[in-house]
Amino acid sequence: MSRIEQVLQTLKGQGRKALIPYITAGDPHPDKTVELMHTLVAAGADIIELGVPFSDPMADGPVIALACERALAHNTSLRQVIAMVKEFRKDDGRTPVVLMGYLNPMEAMGYEAFADAAADAGIDGVLTVDLPPEEAEDVAPLFAARNLDPIFLLAPTTTDERIRAISEHSSGYVYYVSFKGVTGAAKIDVDEVAAKVGHIHELTALPVGVGFGIRDAETAAAVGRVSDGVIVGSVLVDTIARNQADTDQLKRALTDLLHPMREALDSLAS
Amino acid sequence: MSVKLTEEMLSALPDNRGHFGVFGGRFVSETLMDSLMILEKEYLRLKEDPEFQAAFDKDLAHYVGRPSPLYFAERLTRETGGAQIWLKREDLNHTGAHKVNNTIGQALLAAFLGKKRIIAETGAGQHGVATATVCARLGLECHVFMGAEDVQRQALNVYRMKLLGAQVHAVESGTRTLKDAMNDAMRDWVSNVDDTFYIIGTVAGPHPYPLLVRDFQAVIGRELRQQALEQAGKLPDALVACVGGGSNAIGMFYPFLTDESVELYGVEAGGHGIETGEHAAPLCAGRPGVLHGNRTYLMEDENGQISSTHSVSAGLDYPGVGPEHAWLKDVGRANYVSVTDEEALDGFRTLTRVEGIMPALESSHAVAYALKLAATMDKDQMVVINVSGRGDKDIHTIAQIDGIEI
Numbered sequence: 001m002s003r004i005e006q007v008l009q010t011l012k013g014q015g016r017k018a019l020i021p022y023i024t025a026g027d028p029h030p031d032k033t034v035e036l037m038h039t040l041v042a043a044g045a046d047i048i049e050l051g052v053p054f055s056d057p058m059a060d061g062p063v064i065a066l067a068c069e070r071a072l073a074h075n076t077s078l079r080q081v082i083a084m085v086k087e088f089r090k091d092d093g094r095t096p097v098v099l100m101g102y103l104n105p106m107e108a109m110g111y112e113a114f115a116d117a118a119a120d121a122g123i124d125g126v127l128t129v130d131l132p133p134e135e136a137e138d139v140a141p142l143f144a145a146r147n148l149d150p151i152f153l154l155a156p157t158t159t160d161e162r163i164r165a166i167s168e169h170s171s172g173y174v175y176y177v178s179f180k181g182v183t184g185a186a187k188i189d190v191d192e193v194a195a196k197v198g199h200i201h202e203l204t205a206l207p208v209g210v211g212f213g214i215r216d217a218e219t220a221a222a223v224g225r226v227s228d229g230v231i232v233g234s235v236l237v238d239t240i241a242r243n244q245a246d247t248d249q250l251k252r253a254l255t256d257l258l259h260p261m262r263e264a265l266d267s268l269a270s
Numbered sequence: 271m272s273v274k275l276t277e278e279m280l281s282a283l284p285d286n287r288g289h290f291g292v293f294g295g296r297f298v299s300e301t302l303m304d305s306l307m308i309l310e311k312e313y314l315r316l317k318e319d320p321e322f323q324a325a326f327d328k329d330l331a332h333y334v335g336r337p338s339p340l341y342f343a344e345r346l347t348r349e350t351g352g353a354q355i356w357l358k359r360e361d362l363n364h365t366g367a368h369k370v371n372n373t374i375g376q377a378l379l380a381a382f383l384g385k386k387r388i389i390a391e392t393g394a395g396q397h398g399v400a401t402a403t404v405c406a407r408l409g410l411e412c413h414v415f416m417g418a419e420d421v422q423r424q425a426l427n428v429y430r431m432k433l434l435g436a437q438v439h440a441v442e443s444g445t446r447t448l449k450d451a452m453n454d455a456m457r458d459w460v461s462n463v464d465d466t467f468y469i470i471g472t473v474a475g476p477h478p479y480p481l482l483v484r485d486f487q488a489v490i491g492r493e494l495r496q497q498a499l500e501q502a503g504k505l506p507d508a509l510v511a512c513v514g515g516g517s518n519a520i521g522m523f524y525p526f527l528t529d530e531s532v533e534l535y536g537v538e539a540g541g542h543g544i545e546t547g548e549h550a551a552p553l554c555a556g557r558p559g560v561l562h563g564n565r566t567y568l569m570e571d572e573n574g575q576i577s578s579t580h581s582v583s584a585g586l587d588y589p590g591v592g593p594e595h596a597w598l599k600d601v602g603r604a605n606y607v608s609v610t611d612e613e614a615l616d617g618f619r620t621l622t623r624v625e626g627i628m629p630a631l632e633s634s635h636a637v638a639y640a641l642k643l644a645a646t647m648d649k650d651q652m653v654v655i656n657v658s659g660r661g662d663k664d665i666h667t668i669a670q671i672d673g674i675e676i
């Protein structure tokens with residue numbers, strides 16, 4: 001069983017929901033990323049989604065696009081991001097890490113070299129925004145052989161047929177994108193999400209994480225109620241942008257954001 | 271060195287997932303997959319629908335003014351002193367470039383799909399103008415995304431789009447040119463996918479765009495073939511077209527791919543020179559990667575980050591290229607070359623002075639290369655240049671280079 005599956009199964013046994021924060025590696029500076037990852041865990045993260053910066057983040061809104069620009073201003077490369085996870089693993093062997101990004105940096109590194117390095121660093125899952133399962137045929141066996149969970153997106157526009165097919169190609173969890181739009185938009189409609197996630201649960205046994213539009217304890221709890229976990233991204237990245245200059249203050253601000261979400265999610269269990 | 275392509279090989283391309291060999295495909299976020307699959311299905315159906323094709327042909331004839339002439343450039347031929355130089359006059363189309371062939375086709379598709387809101391990206395502004403034009407005619411809401419740098423250097427086209435009723439969104443992110451405009455168009459599309467049709471301006475993007483844009487532009491090559499046989503009594507020996515995303519080039523080349531005797535030359539933007547790294551020539555100096563929904567040759571750094579590009583012509587200032595060109599390069603059917611900004615400007619001046627035809631700066635790249643090529647060929651041979659657009663939009667840029675305020 002992969003580390004992601006273990007964590008999600010344990011949570012499920014406890015009747016709890018996963019809190020999955022996203023930050024962009026290298027933002028505000030490559031030296032800070034590992035420290036911030038530990039902060040996220042201390043504040044209640046169950047799984048970390050670590051963004052790999054890309055020059056052309058087409059599925060992201062301005063908040064994460066600017067985080068990519070900040071990270072790339074320090075030349076944060078995929079190899080460096082992998083090294084950050086290796087560093088993180090020295091002190092944390094428990095928290096799963098999912099790399100989230102776009103295909104081209106991985107293609108440039110070479111799929112086999114990437115899979116080897118990712119497994120060696122203790123990376124658990126890979127979510128590639130612009131890689132639908134149809135195009136992942138070459139990559140999938142490389143990941144499977146190294147116990148890397150391929151995590152794919154489901155969207156409001158995904159048909160039942162595709163939900164089934166995508167789930168078959170996924171392991172760990174599937175990521176439901178809560179609305180039609182880019183990251184950071186404020187369009188989430190909780191009733192709509194509840195209906196669709198309920199339907200996804202009928203079509204796959206995999207846990208369903210929901211992301212896009214979750215920005216406080218209230219939205220986290222509302223979405224947590226109907227899913228297996230919530231992914232929180234732009235609101236954290238925006239906090240990083242606003243507290244770049246002072247790392248201690250930044251860590252406090254991130255903690256202040258995640259803590260209430262953790263509590264709100266755990267209050268669902270009782 | 272050419273390989274022999276057969277009709278059978280070509281009819282299998284792209285495959286049912288949009289691949290030209292290892293290139294092409296559909297690399298987009300999940301939200302767009304359903305729309306792309308519906309578009310593909312509807313397009314493949316309409317492609318065989320005589321009513322759709324008749325509507326397309328009618329618009330090309332009466333709205334665009336096709337066929338565009340094939341013109342023998344007699345004086346230019348004499349001055350160059352080699353092969354006969356002929357011009358395929360896409361610059362004479364309504365709106366001034368080949369781009370309109372495609373926007374007419376895609377607007378018809380949008381109408382069949384019942385979409386009322388149109389978005390487009392544009393570099394030089396020619397595709398934006400062509401899109402705004404068809405939207406004005408059909409009463410569709412039109413949003414054009416354009417890099418902030420291009421908004422400046424193509425101010426005339428920006429104003430044309432506004433006059434036509436389109437909203438022009440200046441894109442400030444990234445390198446503020448065509449690739450960033452395409453990113454923002456994709457973002458808009460994801461956000462408004464239910465009611466919006468994205469009219470992509472070149473043979474790039476996710477499947478089925480490279481296929482359908484090529485089909486709409488292939489009217490150029492079909493006409494040329496017939497005109498060459500009628501006017502010159504033979505097929506041309508060489509075809510030369512500029513390559514940004516590659517739509518005017520593929521439109522010209524496609525109907526000749528199985529004609530081994532016809533050499534194909536795609537001319538990329540060499541900018542300040544390939545050796546300086548400041549250019550927009552992914553086929554000449556890039557490597558395969560994935561951007562904007564397809565696998566193709568890209569300009570990128572060793573970490574897979576897309577490089578910034580440079581060209582004097584906004585319409586060629588793009589780090590990728592259509593996947594079918596990537597395939598044609600790898601199988602050796604077409605030659606991809608580059609000319610610098612300076613050579614292109616010389617091409618512009620030569621065609622203007624010698625034939626009284628002012629080509630777009632994009633097309634001037636094809637002119638510049640063709641003049642070099644023709645000089646090495648025999649007098650009984652025939653070179654055709656695709657004059658993909660007219661230079662009116664570039665007068666401002668050229669005046670600036672000449673140090674003249676207009």
Ligand SMILES: Cc1ncc(COP(=O)(O)O)c(C=O)c1O
Nearest residue numbers: 396514515516517518585632659
């Ligand atoms: C006149 C003209 N030619 C060529 C191009 C390049 O596009 P493509 O390579 O798709 O023909 C443009 C793009 O704006 C253009 O305006």
